[in-house]
Amino acid sequence: MERFFLNLKTERVWQRDYANHLEAEKDITEYIVGFYNCVRLHSARGNLPPTVYERNMATKKPISVSQKI
Numbered sequence: 001m002e003r004f005f006l007n008l009k010t011e012r013v014w015q016r017d018y019a020n021h022l023e024a025e026k027d028i029t030e031y032i033v034g035f036y037n038c039v040r041l042h043s044a045r046g047n048l049p050p051t052v053y054e055r056n057m058a059t060k061k062p063i064s065v066s067q068k069i
Helices: 002-009 022-036 049-059
Strands: none
Touching: 002 022
């Protein structure tokens, strides 16, 4: 979470001058929903946006687990 908030501040909040709390809330929400989760590449996810990574993982077959009898 600390990394997320650092990215949010450096990539968005510190680049803007908000007139009020409502404007800031709307802009930050648009950043998270529209860019951070859908477009921005995440190195921990193989340089894919989270939505693409999750879609790819959903199409993979589950790992089979051996059972002791």
